[in-house]
Amino acid sequence: KAGVTQTPRYLIKTRGQQVTLSCSPISGHRSVSWYQQTPGQGLQFLFEYFSETQRNKGNFPGRFSGRQFSNSRSEMNVSTLELGDSALYLCASSLELAVQETQYFGPGTRLLVL
Amino acid sequence: GQNIDQPTEMTATEGAIVQINCTYQTSGFNGLFWYQQHAGEAPTFLSYNVLDGLEEKGRFSSFLSRSKGYSYLLLKELQMKDSASYLCAVRAGANNLFFGTGTRLTVIP
Numbered sequence: 001k002a003g004v005t006q007t008p009r010y011l012i013k014t015r016g017q018q019v020t021l022s023c024s025p026i027s028g029h030r031s032v033s034w035y036q037q038t039p040g041q042g043l044q045f046l047f048e049y050f051s052e053t054q055r056n057k058g059n060f061p062g063r064f065s066g067r068q069f070s071n072s073r074s075e076m077n078v079s080t081l082e083l084g085d086s087a088l089y090l091c092a093s094s095l096e097l098a099v100q101e102t103q104y105f106g107p108g109t110r111l112l113v114l
Numbered sequence: 115g116q117n118i119d120q121p122t123e124m125t126a127t128e129g130a131i132v133q134i135n136c137t138y139q140t141s142g143f144n145g146l147f148w149y150q151q152h153a154g155e156a157p158t159f160l161s162y163n164v165l166d167g168l169e170e171k172g173r174f175s176s177f178l179s180r181s182k183g184y185s186y187l188l189l190k191e192l193q194m195k196d197s198a199s200y201l202c203a204v205r206a207g208a209n210n211l212f213f214g215t216g217t218r219l220t221v222i223p
Binding site: 033045090104108 | 147157159201212
């Protein structure tokens with residue numbers, strides 16, 4: 001079974017631009033979560049989608065948004081990019097939206113904002 | 115808010131045993147996870163604890179004390195490939211997953 005895939009793997013943008021990242025979960029998984037990883041802050045939760053609905057949201061500004069499609073694939077969008085948005089963005093999928101579900105991470109998209 | 119603390123770095127010798135501690139203060143608790151992350155790679159699941167006690171899985175074991183807000187990951191018979199960051203994560207609040215900043219373990223010959 002294929003793992004979680006994310007595209008693109010690397011991205012360079014300039015301040016003020018917007019970016020869309022894509023995540024395809026493991027086949028059969030219905031929940032997709034997004035995280036931002038930076039050296040100083042570690043992994044921080046952005047949001048979780050299940051059945052095309054945002055179920056949980058972390059403490060990030062409204063510039064960060066996402067959506068999930070009927071095939072469980074998810075996209076994350078960041079508008080008006082800032083230098084501090086440079087990070088590794090990780091997507092993780094799990095079977096269901098349950099408290100003890102194990103999440104499986106994709107390889108991430110490394111975003112550099114200049 | 116949620117607070118999860120782990121040591122930043124640890125060094126251990128090949129063949130030895132190392133214990134990585136994690137303390138947490140969260141509003142609500144729905145389980146604790148340990149993940150391993152090699153440099154430049156995605157985190158991979160190691161263990162899950164929701165009840166007090168020790169969970170053993172091969173060379174890796176994880177312990178949880180909910181009353182103390184404390185967990186540890188025990189790695190036995192260390193191998194060079196165990197050099198990685200180890201992330202403690204607590205599911206709490208509205209079932210969100212909160213990560214510590216990770217412990218970078220270096221295994222030396």
